Amino acid sequence: AQSVTQLGSHVSVSEGALVLLRCNYSSSVPPYLFWYVQYPNQGLQLLLKYTSAATLVKGINGFEAEFKKSETSFHLTKPSAHMSDAAEYFCVQTMNTGFQKLVFGTGTRLLVSP
Amino acid sequence: DVKVTQSSRYLVKRTGEKVFLECVQDMDHENMFWYRQDPGLGLRLIYFSYDVKMKEKGDIPEGYSVSREKKERFSLILESASTNQTSMYLCASSPGGGGYTFGSGTRLTVV
Numbered sequence: 001a002q003s004v005t006q007l008g009s010h011v012s013v014s015e016g017a018l019v020l021l022r023c024n025y026s027s028s029v030p031p032y033l034f035w036y037v038q039y040p041n042q043g044l045q046l047l048l049k050y051t052s053a054a055t056l057v058k059g060i061n062g063f064e065a066e067f068k069k070s071e072t073s074f075h076l077t078k079p080s081a082h083m084s085d086a087a088e089y090f091c092v093q094t095m096n097t098g099f100q101k102l103v104f105g106t107g108t109r110l111l112v113s114p
Numbered sequence: 115d116v117k118v119t120q121s122s123r124y125l126v127k128r129t130g131e132k133v134f135l136e137c138v139q140d141m142d143h144e145n146m147f148w149y150r151q152d153p154g155l156g157l158r159l160i161y162f163s164y165d166v167k168m169k170e171k172g173d174i175p176e177g178y179s180v181s182r183e184k185k186e187r188f189s190l191i192l193e194s195a196s197t198n199q200t201s202m203y204l205c206a207s208s209p210g211g212g213g214y215t216f217g218s219g220t221r222l223t224v225v
Contacts, residue, residue: 009154036216043118043204043216044157090156101172102147102206102214106156 002027004091006105014113019063019078021108023091026072031093033074034102035065038088047089050074061085086112117141120205120217127224133192135220137205144209146188148172148180151202151219163188195224 007022025031032051036044048059055067065076074091091105121136139146145164149157149172159172161180169180177199181189188207192199205217 034214041123041219041221043218044206044214045216046214101159101162102157104149104157106154 002031002093002095002103004093004103004105006089006091006108008108009106010109010111012111012113013081015083016080019076019081019085019110021076021089021091021110023065023074023076023105024072025074025091025093027093027095029095030069031095033065033067034092034094035059035063035074035076036090036092038090038107040087044090047076081110081112083112083114086110118205118207118215118217120203120220122220123218125220125222127192127195127222129196129224131192131195131224133195133222133224135190135192135203135205135222137188137190137207137217138186139188139207139215140186141207141209141215142185143207143215144185145207146182147206147208147214148178148188148190149204149206150174151204157204160190195222197224200224 003026005024034049035047038044048057050057050067058064063078088107088109090107118139147162148160151157158174163169163182179191203220206214208214
């Protein structure tokens with residue numbers, strides 16, 4: 001069965017510091033992978049997606065993620081955190097064949113301090 | 115701008131009531147989904163639909179049903195609301211290929 005593990009339910013950084021949110025997937029075949037962001041009292045917004053093209057994927061708001069098959073990882077990074085980045089982030093996978101049901105990680109809340 | 119619209123942002127219902135949560139998308143997507151979101155549990159799939167009048171159970175369908183009479187509308191029904199169904203409910207649609215669009219959510223409180 002597919003599963004997604006996000007390490008750390010909360011991550012705290014200072015404004016201007018590197019953001020690193022960790023995600024490991026579990027799939028016997030290469031999946032499609034996504035990062036979504038949820039701001040307070042809002043729905044989910046797609047940050048970026050990997051669909052078996054380039055392994056380094058650039059998304060909105062300066063975020064990027066790298067697909068590493070050998071590590072089954074898809075960590076999300078941003079070089080310099082901004083206060084507006086404070087939100088909850090979800091790593092998500094789906095299969096690239098058949099009906100594409102999303103499998104969500106449990107989420108990581110990013111806290112940014114001045 | 116493409117949209118998934120959930121009819122209510124906040125709802126308060128009494129135990130035992132029949133509750134309807136409505137979701138409408140304007141993107142002509144085949145696939146629609148209902149998730150519930152709870153702290154520490156992430157999003158869990160309740161039901162999904164890949165075509166009009168078609169529905170499939172997700173991971174936690176107990177206590178829920180759905181209706182999809184038109185392509186653009188996917189309704190979630192709580193037959194007899196209970197306090198353990200207090201949650202944030204998110205609707206999503208997709209044409210396939212991973213392009214999911216989510217609604218803003220409905221926060222349901224059952225008292």
